[in-house]
Amino acid sequence: MLFSDHPRTHYRAAPTHEVICQLRFPSILSINTTEPADFQEAIRAEFPQYARREDAAPPQITGLGGPNLKIQQQPPVANYHFLSADGQWKLNVTRDFIALSTLRYPGWEAFARQLDKPLAAFIRLYKPAYFQRVGLRYLNIISRARLGLEGRNWAELIAPAYTAPLREGDVDEERFLNCASDVTVKLDSSCQAKIHAGPGRIKNNAPGAVQDPEVKFIFDMDLFMAGNTPCTLAAAALETLHGHAGRIFEGALTDTLRDAMDPE
Known part of the structure; x- marks a missing residue:
């Protein structure tokens, strides 16, 4: 199933790798030209580390389909990074969005509290007209070795909606070179979700890094609300x-996987 009414559960061995919240707004050009000193002062106790980076902007294309096609390179976009003292929380601000991310997800209530102050300060100082897109992304990476499930097939751990080909008896799981599922689903009148699910190896792109040979299951949920949100x-x-x-997350799990993740 894609959705489950299973009671909300906290798992001691939850597979959450990264959580990102991003709110996009109509461009505020002053953010790109003036460093956010007042904003930094408002959040500096929680995010004392600061860095500015220049991100490449997509080119502007005009005259598409006509004889006078023009491609104009755009100036770079300033991306302001604010990090917590322990480096586990990162806040990004550009002329188009504000985002909070963490690699150590403490649960929704704590995540929402961490966002409250910087979001309120941003709204107070920059007065965005509205938010064009409100997004929440959960990247889950499920490791059978970490959960003591070596030897179990993914079809025993993940719901049929995301493992249908792996359930066919005439082909062993190890013979699949790729078996990913990409779904975009409407959740209600204003919300959608893009879901990527499937087994794979996690690559470490650092120079000389030792690669992890374990095949893990990636369950990536990108949920968003479009339209103009006040x-x-x-x-x-x-x-x-x-x-x-x-x-959605509970709908992807089997009881075998739930038990292995050690529900509280």
């Missing part, structure tokens, strides 16, 4: 997305 409703929009995320 700034005062941003928190409610994120709560709605989180509610959908829980139903």
